[in-house]
Amino acid sequence: MKNEKLVGLEELQKIVSDLKSDGKKIVQCHGVFDLLHVGHIRHFKAARKFGDVLIVTVTPDKYVNKGPHRPAFPEKLRAEVLASLGVVDYVAVNKWQTAVETIKLLKPNVYVKGSDYSNADEDFSKGITAEEKAIKAVGGEIKFTDEITFSSSNLINKHLHVFPKETEDYLDEFSKKFTSKQVIDYLEKIKNLKILVIGEAIIDEYQYGQTIGKAGKEPIVALKYIETERFAGGTLAIANHLANFCDNVGLFTLLGEKDSQADFINKHLNKKVKKYFHYKKNAPTIIKRRFLEAAPLKKLLEFYVFDDMELEPAQARELCGHLEKILHEYDLVIVADFGHGMLNKDLINLISRKAKFLAVNTQSNAGNMGYNIITKYPRIDYVCTDEREIRLASLDKNSALEALIKNLSKKISCGKIITTTGPLGCIIFSSNGLVKIPAFSEIVIDTMGAGDAFLSITAPLVATGVPMEIIGFVGNAVGALKVKIIGNKEPIDKVALYKYITSLMA
Incomplete structure (x- = not known):
């Protein structure tokens, strides 16, 4: 059975436009969401409080820049899981590498990211800076939630066994000696x-x-x-x-x-x-x-x-x-x-x-x-x-x-x-x-x-x-x-x- 929350970007654009005409305040979250966890759910609940309707856009498989073993779950499954959440109103798979063009297309009132993106200097992709510029250009604002955070990558590495045991053991030991920042x-x-x-x-x-x-x-x-x-x-x-x-x-x-x-x-x-x-x-x-x-x-x-x-x-x-x-x-x-x-x-x-x-x-x-x-x-x-x-x-x-x-x-x-x-x-x-x-x-x-x-x-x-x-x-x-x-x-x-x-x- 088709989930009516799952829509294409162009359809979502029309939905957002109609909702805004009715005086609704639109909130957008964006990300990979490769392994949905409690941190994501709390993030969505906190984001929902900034407006009336929560839309979530998902990074497509070809642009998931987390290495050869990712994403662990294809875009359709990631979108389907998000659409099953009661707190989420609409879900669409993005067609660009970042959310910048998506923000320009959908024109939400609020764009929300987690607290780990609040310091732009720590974002080596500089994506959050471009996204903040995009949301302001369409008359919106950026907000950051401050909920408990987990790492999908950590959960995938530890529990989905994407690597042989020898590699998993090595990565575990290496990560005890050094940090990714180092x-x-x-x-x-x-x-x-x-x-x-x-x-x-x-x-x-x-x-x-x-x-x-x-x-x-x-x-x-x-x-x-x-x-x-x-x-x-x-x-x-x-x-x-x-x-x-x-x-x-x-x-x-x-x-x-x-x-x-x-x-x-x-x-x-x-x-x-x-x-x-x-x-x-x-x-x-x-x-x-x-x-x-x-x-x-x-x-x-x-x-x-x-x-x-x-x-x-x-x-x-x-x-x-x-x-x-x-x-x-x-x-x-x-x-x-x-x-x-x-x-x-x-x-x-x-x-x-x-x-x-x-x-x-x-x-x-x-x-x-x-x-x-x-x-x-x-x-x-x-x-x-x-x-x-x-x-x-x-x-x-x-x-x-x-x-x-x-x-x-x-x-x-x-x-x-x-x-x-x-x-x-x-x-x-x-x-x-x-x-x-x-x-x-x-x-x-x-x-x-x-x-x-x-x-x-x-x-x-x-x-x-x-x-x-x-x-x-x-x-x-x-x-x-x-x-x-x-x-x-x-x-x-x-x-x-x-x-x-x-x-x-x-």
Whole structure:
């Protein structure tokens, strides 16, 4: 049976308009309400006292910014539960990310939030400030209730078992050592770091198709073409991630002299990033073209469009000369070495000597397998890598990973290493020993670029002396957000990360 309290936004707009014409005072509450609890009910009862009619709008699923495991309940169920409350008169699912446009549409007399929103300075999304401006613009006022508060995130984490027990136990112990505010404060402190990203620019191209069967005369799979998407990858993606957290990001990268893709790159690179572009002679900008089954998302084949030969000596000297002039300007240098010919021995030695703080990832991929290992860097302050790259650098396929990490630390004289281990999470190594942190990602759409995102956000934290366990926790949170994004379609959003951290530690 349809609940007549459940209405669409446009229908609710007409209802509100008619009620106001009859002299009724309209009160609006808005939120996710992912797990209804006594705090919500008291909030609604208190809000109802500010007027005659209480309407509640609900954040739609696609905009619930609390991490990959949320919402626990879909929007229709959340709205249905709210509509079953006697204190609530009407419920509608919002269609925007925030309540701002909804307030402008409905024009309530009073907009009500809980006491935890009363201090706008503590709202890192700045949403309450925008909502207060919106309600005043339509002639209304904002009010705050002062009722008992509970955390839906805490209740969901503790009682709905959205994570495996190992992860639940870890989060419980981690939350006893640190608060979400401490973690977020550390992330805020990287804002003014001057960071230089060095490495190849890559265009990631996804060509989607639908399998239609085996080709008639060849032993190959045939697909019906659907569409193509292109993303700014490689160091372009790293710079974009960083620009969401830091105000001073430089990118020293190599494009191709022919087919440079410069227009695409300039369009998709954050405007805050300072560009130091060089162009490899007689070579294209690197494109990694992947062919995918669209649904379910499966990669089938990959082409590399690139020239992976080392730079000509004259051009290598040109890059060295340019780097020598700018390295001293940056507090942190992040090298993402994809092994496609940009970083020769002279450039590596220069960066290792001159960088104030050096973070490095050397990626092993189909284009350089076994030839691009971390030991070619004579000095590194922080290594961010994965298990396969540790084993390649150690020439050891079977030994315990923990032992290999310790041995590699001695070999390259690097005291801080984080090794990502896919669905198992990561292992952090420092002078305090080894600590394993389980993964937070229950939903994986696409793993491409997850390591680059992990490196991007953890390197500034290491450079500023943040405790390594916090860094590993943040890295895993970043990874969990990234694997829900197809390719490098969008960078890690700061507000989304902060909300996810808050949700994990509730």
